[in-house]
Amino acid sequence: MSNSVKQTRREFIKVVGISGSGLILASFIPFNNVLANVGDDPKIFSPSVFLKIDSNGIVTIIFHRSEMGQGVKTALPMLVAEELEVDWEKIIIEQSDADKKYGNQSTGGSTSVRRNWEPLRVAGATAREMLILAAAKKWNTGTSNCYAENGFIINKSNGKKYSYGELVEDAAKLPVPTDVKLKDPKDFKLIGKRVHRVDTPDKIFGKAIFGIDVVVPGMFYAALSRCPTFGGKVKSFDAAKAKSMPGVVDVVEISNGVAVIADSTWRAFKGRDSLIIEWDLGPYANVTTEDIRNEMLKHVKDEGAELENRGNINTNIKDEIKLDAVYEVPFITHAPMEPMNCVAKYQNGKAEIWAPTQNAQDAQNETARVLGISKNDVTVHITLMGGGFGRRLVNDYVVEAAEISKACGKTIKLTWTREEDMKFGFFRPPSMSVLKGSVTKDGKPAKFYHHVIAPSISQMRFNKNLKAEESDIADGTIDLQYQIPNLKITGTLIPTHVPISWWRAVYNSQNPFAVESFIDEMAYAANKDPFIFRKEMLPSDSRLANVMNVAVEKAGWQVGKKLPAGKGMGIAIFSGYESYCAQIAEVTVNNNKLKIDRYVAVIDCGIVVNPDTVEAQLEGAIVFALSAALKSEITIQKGGVKESNFDDYPMLAYDETPVIETYYIKNTYKVGGVGEVGIGACAPALTNAIFAATGKRIRRLPVKLI
Amino acid sequence: MPKYKLNVNNKNYNVTVEAGTPLLWVLRDNLNLTGTKYSCGEGLCGSCTIHIDGKAERSCIVSVEEAVDKKITTIEGLAENPDHPIFKTWIELEVSQCGYCQPGQIMTLAAMLDSDSRPSRKEIDNTMSTVLCRCGTYHRIRKAIDKIVEEKQ
Structure with a gap:
């Protein structure tokens, strides 16, 4: 590094960076200490929007998605760095703003690594090939006589080398190749390594800036009072008392309520509490959870719209053993530790937004829409997030902040309280699952029928005319890998006015609970070990069977073995997001008191970018899913949400967390998703273990033992 | 005022x-x-x-x-002492995910270890169960505490 810095102390020559968007990047100076010491204007080589190399040799990789704890701020730059052949310890990682030039920035559906696996490697390889060509030309040799390593291009015949910084100007003048060769996975140096997360030190030292920590010069603080019922609105309000409170500078009405602007968060909260508002509670003021549940119950005897059909579910099978059951899960919420918040600055027809958002381009569009300006006049800065889990895919809090800023003419930070986060969420919808099945006398699966009754997120959010066949409600039960001769999946959509949205794995959190529990019921009806029963329904060479076999081995599952009284093991498997996961739970139940002793989880997600992150995501998914299975339930009463904080919406705590063992399969299959695949099998592994321990079949979440 | x-x-x-x-x-x-x-x-x-x-x-x-x-x-x-064993172990075991609760986890643990360098399992459970983590880093927090306590002895 120091060598290349010295060599760049020369007269400034403007170099046109050949970026994908054709921008001239020469005037851009990345902010960091090394450059500040040099005091020089570096030239920039940027053959892609995802990276830039300056003539001081500093490599900056642009991270264009959102980091909410899942580790992609480390994993995505690793993809670029792998192909670019740079020293990982020396690169700078820069969070991008919202911009469609990066492609899709929406951070959900476990897509960050698998959707960027190729584009980011191509970006790195393109720059590498151009640097090699630039060096070859300087040496007047062929490119096959040169290779890239650790930030240098090396001449094979004489061992001479150029640093990347020295090649920036020449490389920037070359045409961008379109057919670069990517590395063979066996040559990976960085991918597959336990690389430390780039953001950990700042986070533990209290230096990391989450959305809620953003401070902009001249900023005020805002709090918003919203109607306690869904579908209600402000009828009238009296702001006199709030305006007399210390530090309160303004009170404004926006489409979602009445906002108080003050010179500190606490004063904004206090001012908000002093508002006198008369609400029009709207048409749903008396709706309760039971009303919504009754709507679902009405359809339990219906056939449902056909979504998948194999064989003939109505065929006659001699001496078949029939069984049926109804499974059910409630509304639940995300409750990330950092409540919703956003800083908005609207001035002279332009808006600047600082948001902890999983969906920055949507935040840009939504801000433009609500302010009536062009999206080109909206800048969205993406901040770190204190958890997301799907909640921050919806930018309602960004819209609120933008509206408040425009209404009061000030830069404001809107902060939600925990109570507001609980009550004004976008909830994981409830669902009912009607299951019917049968096994033959000799213990083979014969029939499997699953009718999913649930509100559809895709219908409620995007297209009210959507039919069950086109909806999302059967994710996690469609395309089951089990080879069951007669299988039918059907669905019924339940409209709801309650705001619903994606929650880590969404329908892949609820349908596998029903499916994997009922498969367990079928195994017992067939008088088969639950592992063997599953194994016999899967092709022996399938990746799903493989993760299950490994889990069985690691957990010490013994076929047909009865554990001591009160102890039980449960198995469940799940495939989705192009990945596979098996989980085995081990529990002890004493006097109806449940203790979860151990979880063994095995994942096959194809090529593993960072083993440590994959393990962390599995561990986290198990805690997240156990919290939901054991504790979470959002209750609708009087048209709004009853729960308000962590006392009535509790979460799994430290001492309730089992020992968690995670394993991943080493292979070179296409890279799969990691963030959500660990959710599906978790709840049914638990309830199957409870059944093994007690004989009690849990068919409704959260788990109640009495 | x-x-x-x-x-x-x-x-x-x-x-x-x-x-x-x-x-x-x-x-x-x-x-x-x-x-x-x-x-x-x-x-x-x-x-x-x-x-x-x-x-x-x-x-x-x-x-x-x-x-x-x-x-x-x-x-x-x-954090004025970045070499504090908690910080070192937290980095080594990559405890953090989103990181939002981690200052609270670390401050809670630091106070406990200051008052009792050899806390019992029960004391650790009782103390650390008061700090919530939505990402589910408890498993690694436990590993980190075990390591810190072991190395103190």
């Missing part, structure tokens, strides 16, 4: 706020010490944990006047 003299991370500050203002918001908005996090505001989750005279306290339910004449330490104060 009342003025309060606070000692935070060995520095003296004068702040002018209403009586009853939670110390959390004074730290965050008045002193720009944003490492102390707001999450529940009711003393239920531990994200805002700081030390007052060496004891772990939830700054969201401590009023500013209660903190006068006391020695307040925030995560920024503890």
Whole structure:
């Protein structure tokens, strides 16, 4: 590094960076200490929007998605760095703003690594090939006589080398190749390594800036009072008392309520509490959870719209053993530790937004829409997030902040309280699952029928005319890998006015609970070990069977073995997001008191970018899913949400967390998703273990033992 | 408007706020010490944990006047020694995910270890179960604590 810095102390020559968007990047100076010491204007080589190399040799990789704890701020730059052949310890990682030039920035559906696996490697390889060509030309040799390593291009015949910084100007003048060769996975140096997360030190030292920590010069603080019922609105309000409170500078009405602007968060909260508002509670003021549940119950005897059909579910099978059951899960919420918040600055027809958002381009569009300006006049800065889990895919809090800023003419930070986060969420919808099945006398699966009754997120959010066949409600039960001769999946959509949205794995959190529990019921009806029963329904060479076999081995599952009284093991498997996961739970139940002793989880997600992150995501998914299975339930009463904080919406705590063992399969299959695949099998592994321990079949979440 | 003299991370500050203002918001908005996090505001989750005279306290339910004449330490104060075994182990085992609750986890653990360098399993369970983590880092927190306690002996 120091060598290349010295060599760049020369007269400034403007170099046109050949970026994908054709921008001239020469005037851009990345902010960091090394450059500040040099005091020089570096030239920039940027053959892609995802990276830039300056003539001081500093490599900056642009991270264009959102980091909410899942580790992609480390994993995505690793993809670029792998192909670019740079020293990982020396690169700078820069969070991008919202911009469609990066492609899709929406951070959900476990897509960050698998959707960027190729584009980011191509970006790195393109720059590498151009640097090699630039060096070859300087040496007047062929490119096959040169290779890239650790930030240098090396001449094979004489061992001479150029640093990347020295090649920036020449490389920037070359045409961008379109057919670069990517590395063979066996040559990976960085991918597959336990690389430390780039953001950990700042986070533990209290230096990391989450959305809620953003401070902009001249900023005020805002709090918003919203109607306690869904579908209600402000009828009238009296702001006199709030305006007399210390530090309160303004009170404004926006489409979602009445906002108080003050010179500190606490004063904004206090001012908000002093508002006198008369609400029009709207048409749903008396709706309760039971009303919504009754709507679902009405359809339990219906056939449902056909979504998948194999064989003939109505065929006659001699001496078949029939069984049926109804499974059910409630509304639940995300409750990330950092409540919703956003800083908005609207001035002279332009808006600047600082948001902890999983969906920055949507935040840009939504801000433009609500302010009536062009999206080109909206800048969205993406901040770190204190958890997301799907909640921050919806930018309602960004819209609120933008509206408040425009209404009061000030830069404001809107902060939600925990109570507001609980009550004004976008909830994981409830669902009912009607299951019917049968096994033959000799213990083979014969029939499997699953009718999913649930509100559809895709219908409620995007297209009210959507039919069950086109909806999302059967994710996690469609395309089951089990080879069951007669299988039918059907669905019924339940409209709801309650705001619903994606929650880590969404329908892949609820349908596998029903499916994997009922498969367990079928195994017992067939008088088969639950592992063997599953194994016999899967092709022996399938990746799903493989993760299950490994889990069985690691957990010490013994076929047909009865554990001591009160102890039980449960198995469940799940495939989705192009990945596979098996989980085995081990529990002890004493006097109806449940203790979860151990979880063994095995994942096959194809090529593993960072083993440590994959393990962390599995561990986290198990805690997240156990919290939901054991504790979470959002209750609708009087048209709004009853729960308000962590006392009535509790979460799994430290001492309730089992020992968690995670394993991943080493292979070179296409890279799969990691963030959500660990959710599906978790709840049914638990309830199957409870059944093994007690004989009690849990068919409704959260788990109640009495 | 009342003025309060606070000692935070060995520095003296004068702040002018209403009586009853939670110390959390004074730290965050008045002193720009944003490492102390707001999450529940009711003393239920531990994200805002700081030390007052060496004891772990939830700054969201401590009023500013209660903190006068006391020695307040925030995560920024503890981080003045980045070689603290908690930090080193937290990095080594990559405990953090989103990181939002981690200052609270670390401050809670630091106070416990200061008062008892060989805490029992039960004491660790009771103390650490007061700090919530939504990402589910408990498993690694346990591994980290086991390592720290073991290395102290």
